[in-house]
Amino acid sequence: MTISSASDLEQPRLPSLPVKPWQILVLLLLIVYPLMVPDFWRLQVGAYALILGVIALSLTFLAGYGGMVSLAQMTVAGVAGYAVAIFGVNSAALGLGWPWWVTIPLSLAVATLFATLTGWLSVRTAGIYTIMITLAIAVAFFYLVRQNYVIFNGFTGFAGLAPPPVFGLDWRAPLPFYYLSLGVAGICFAAVVYMSRSTMGVALQGIRDNPRRMAALGFNVRAHRIAAYALAGLIAALGGILLVWFNGRISPGSVGVDRVIDILVIAVIGGLRHPTGAFLGAIVFVLLENFAIDLIDRERFNTVIGIAFLAIVFFSPDGLLGLWDKASRASRTLAGATKDWNGR
């Protein structure tokens, strides 16, 4: 085949990883933030938002890049949490008591396997049916752990769960735990941003946009989708382990339908278009959860978050990220208009 030379082309754009000054500023802010605030803001707001952000990130990856809305991401996180409790040490003396370096990788593996099986079941469906089948899996897991006392300790669940004292540090203390959460969140965020331009990531976006065409290019669409579930499962599992350490306990309530929906709300509020959305959504969610009591009665938290959800989705289907884009476009237009005006 005679193919013209392309040696004089500019360098490919695909592998670039641009870092802008404001991104470095945000990173620095996240690092110094806990040094300037009391423990409540370190843990209940900072660490908690980062952890929920990691779990929501797994949904952003699946839905934003793969077009698959799974309601089972909190359930995957719950599987990891339960696995940590069962394989490790808990206060009910029901754990196997295995060391952390076995427990953590094993829990991640079990949860990833669970996510892969969830994917294997749900990639046969699309759209609303994927949501329904993953919701069914989430509800089934909730009832399983509530009714099973032999393995999951039923309604009570497990308590006394804490991060292991690695390097002689008490990782449950507010400052180390914030940085642990930030580290895991940072790694997951960077991994998703990097993967979005990897072969797997671009293929996933191709499958989201046109699965039939991808099959006509030689891609096994089902296998790619299942692989995406597995990767998202690993991210959710990391979040799930952090969450169980954060709460110090896990029970059926941790994987109930309301918690499952919370993750969807967080991801949609933030915006599914970019991994940043998951963390933006988590911050808004956590602030509302903590301070709804000051606005309105504690019992009315769901009303507040529901109204916030409706308002954001109504004004910007792309979530907060979409609002940010609209605002920056408007400011650019305004700046342009001002320039034109001054230039007259």
Next chain:
Amino acid sequence: MAETLSISQASEAHALSLEGVSRRFGALVALDQVSLTVEAGERRAILGANGAGKTTLFNMVTGDFRPTAGRIWFFGEDITALPPHERIRRGLRRTYQNSMLFRGLSVRDNLYLAAQGITRGRYSLRRPRRDSSELSLAERLAGYVHLTQWLDTTVSDLSHGQQRQLEIGMALAGAPRMILLDEPAAGLSPKERRDLIALLQALPAHVGFVIIEHDLDVALRVARFVTVMHNGQIFKEGTPDEIENDPDVQAIYLGGHHG
């Protein structure tokens, strides 16, 4: 052993072979007992009015839909039950009547996906290296279909003609043995049609193609053999001259006014 021998003999004989392929959509018989053979490197045109079953025929070959009856062989291998991606990996390619490109991605990304689809690195979690063979293939393919300067352009910003070129570029990725072209000249300007004809005529001799085309000028200039379909069946086969002068074909397809 006997089976291996028969497969190798079949592969020498035909690139593509359809035996009694039918496809029903409810009460509608879109394809009715179609048998067709195309040799390796052959350039075949398929003509027929709208609804004659041409695109359905392509969908059967690529596996987008399964036939209701009949078998399909590709270079001697029975591919009737294979999923679409397995057929592509065996050297079958196709372009679509309505552009099926990834409109939100750049030309480079579209070609890159086409190049990656038939390699082992499909599941790689790493970003492609600047000197990766798939990225350089994407660039070479862009050059081949005259899209080098639009490599970083988002597909939705390309003209219709450029999108058709990109479709062909994507079909050329890897080692195609047979390309199914579904109305590649639809909506093209006269100049773009000339470019398309030149592009198709310049394809390597071993790459065969089957082209569905309403524009007889394009179809008869690039094909050496023509199949005419009518009501889901093969109506006539012959050289472009024979088909162009066939009174039956003129009656059903050209309305008797052509030539």
